[in-house]
Amino acid sequence: MPSLPRFRPALTLCRWALLCLACAWGGSFALEIDAGKLQSLSASRYGAKGARAVGSWLDLLRAPTPGQERDALVMANDFWNRSLMSGEDSVIWRQPDYWATPLESLGKGAGDCEDYVIGKYFTLLKLGVPANKLRFIYVRARIGGAASSSQVAHMVLGYYETPNAVPLVLDSLISTILPASQRRDLTPVFSFNADGVYVDGKPAAPVDRLSRWRDLLQRMEREGLRP
Helix, strand or coil: CCEHHHHHHHHHHHHHHHHHHHHHHCCCCCCEECHHHHHHHHHHHHHHHHHHHHHHHHHHHHCCCCCCHHHHHHHHHHHHHHHCEECCHHHHCCCCCCCCCHHHHHHHCEECHHHHHHHHHHHHHHCCCCHHHEEEEEEEEEECCCCCCEEEEEEEEEECCCCCCCCEEECCCCCCCEEHHHCCCEEEEEEEECCEEEECCEEECCCCCCCHHHHHHHHHHHHCEEC
């Protein structure tokens, strides 16, 4: 994610991209997995270390479905926070902005905030959490102490137990899942899910264009992940 001085133009681009992706998203969906294809690709692209990381993710997805959705949140959040090192797209992918598939993130062992959220989102879908309870949330995050703090553009995953509930925040900056009301270091900018994009809590109409999201889904399907 870009730092705050570049946040406003990046936000404009992201807002258009996310408005575009809402059309291509569709409704709630499950995740079909070709485990053999995933493991073969991970080994050929990223070697033994990448294959082990993908194998660990598949083991998690094969585990019995948690009885409570909040248990699934903890499982997904802990796995992805433990599996990836935080990095920038310009370093990891040599691109200014790249939405990595779960296979790519695990193969590299690194990702930026969006990659953590993508991994957690698809993990939770497979663990039985409905898509309409999850939102990708762009925020301004305050980093550092009071005397030397700065704000950066950041993305987190929000879980809404009910449509009007205060969301629980799954974040790569901290491991504890907390209600958004207790994350005073985060200022929401806008969010999106399968139903559309939300600015100031109000839904905004999507635009009928292609997006990074559609590209992400197409790459996932070629890797053996079919949403």
